[in-house]
Amino acid sequence: MARMHTRRRGSSDSDKPVADEPPEWSDVDEDAIEERVVELAEQGHSPSQIGLKLRDEGVKGTPIPDVKLATGKKVTEILDENDADDDLPEDLRNLMKRAIRLREHMDENPQDAQNKRALQNTQSKVRRLVDYYRGDELDADFKYSYENAKELLE
Template sequence: MAKMHTRRKGRSRSTRPVRKTPPAWFTMSKEEVEKLVVKTYGQNATTSQVGIILRDKYGVPDITQVTGKKVTAILKENGTGPKLPEDLVNLIKKAIRLHKHLDENHKDLHNKRALQLTESKVRRLVKYYHATGVLPMDWVYSPATAEILISR
């Protein structure tokens, strides 16, 4: 599959085997895994970090296999969860870092272009999340208020 802002293809890598049920050696119950997800998220871990921590510390092969739900769905059921999607937050953080860099290095044209591409990706994601109902229609990304938005 091609990348968004380049003509190059992505790197090839191995894929996880298709499996609908957890392996036979896994003994934790669905409720235990859900409690661990909520507990781990409460310790300031992002949703992707929750999956990694549960895999490495507790031996949970795949949260979706065990519970039948994704991490964000489990968190929303328990009244927690991120206000903004994680991919959008990561792109906004990248744009903030690029803005800070360009404040000090005005003539850095390569990173000026990288900022344009990153903000384009942010706008595209916001448009998608408006259409799917994840973000309210009045939510707008602006570089001036992005740092305040992320720090909350």
């Protein structure tokens, strides 16, 4: 599949190993995993950072290679159940941060044509994601703008 804003193809990525059940050495209780997920979310970590921390640090010293295999639920589902989720989806939040960073760079360097195009591409991706999330994760009348994004991320 080609990339969104160029006609080139990306390099192939590695795949997760196929597994139906968690490994034998990772025998942590589901409730302990869910408590740790909520605790990390309250500390301000995003769902992807939570997964990395559980993989690297684990719960009580035992690593958790895959939260979904261990608990039967994704990290975002656990956060939804415990009302610890963010007001914005993680992918949209990251794109908005990038767009703000690029916009501030463009204000300081108006002659930078490469970053002007990067800003246009990023804003296009943000608008596309806003359309996707509108109604479910976002308000029905939500519109993306630089000022709106900056206000949301503060």
